[in-house]
Amino acid sequence: DAGITQSPRYKITETGRQVTLMCHQTWSHSYMFWYRQDLGHGLRLIYYSAAADITDKGEVPDGYVVSRSKTENFPLTLESATRSQTSVYFCASSLAGESNEQFFGPGTRLTVL
Amino acid sequence: TQLLEQSPQxxxxxxGENLTVYCNSSSVFSSLQWYRQEPGEGPVLLVTVVTGGEVKKLKRLTFQFGDARKDSSLHITAAQPGDTGLYLCAGARRDTNAGKSTFGDGTTLTVKP
Known part of the structure; x- marks a missing residue:
């Protein structure tokens, strides 16, 4: 049982390029989330999804696009990467309900040159 | 303004020493989670507390949820090097829940042998 996986684990790209980070979960969790983690800022929510075809902005959505055509996948696209988007990106999932327990992937370390 | 303040940073x-870390807010939470994150990995859920005044124990770790459900603490007894990591608290608010949680910036713990 793979749980939640992210790919790639490491990515180096150049300013202006489009980059897609993949997230896949095998639990059929309703909710999925994308966070970025930077020194001094903790985990900041970029986008989240309550179910397939339902997405909503988080705290820092500018410069990012998401889609969720299938429950198990939640890709995050940087349409035109900027240096400020250099970060570690985490995907997470959770069951619907009040407990909000989230299960995280291993992260993608993205460097934009 | 950070919704969840963690201390110390x-x-x-x-x-072998004991320690306590804190997670404080002016908001009321329907549930609160504690996570531990090791370098290069995603956060891992340790515990969820949902009832005001609740105390949960996980081996040498004791978690407490404040009576008013605005704050929480994590106490570690006889710390070991394996406890080293970033400890994050996250709260879910009933009024703005939508499946989301707010994360604190974390406490970075280093336990020296």
Missing amino acids: FLSIQE
Whole structure:
């Protein structure tokens, strides 16, 4: 049982390029989330999804696009990467309900040159 | 303004010492989670507390949820080097829940042998 996986684990790209980070979960969790983690800022929510075809902005959505055509996948696209988007990106999932327990992937370390 | 304030931000102690880290807010939470994150990995859920005044124990870790459900603490007894990591608290608010949680910036704990 793979749980939640992210790919790639490491990515180096150049300013202006489009980059897609993949997230896949095998639990059929309703909710999925994308966070970025930077020194001094903790985990900041970029986008989240309550179910397939339902997405909503988080705290820092500018410069990012998401889609969720299938429950198990939640890709995050940087349409035109900027240096400020250099970060570690985490995907997470959770069951619907009040407990909000989230299960995280291993992260993608993205460097934009 | 950070919704969840964690303190201290950094803590370095010797093996065998006890410690307490705090997670404070002016908001009421329907549930609160504690996560531990090791370098290069995603956060891992340790515990969820949902009832005001609740105390949960996980081996040498004791978690407490404040009576008013606005704050929480994590106490570690006889810390070990394996406890080293970033400890994050996250709260879910019933009024703005939508499946989301707010994360604190974390406490970085280093336990020296």
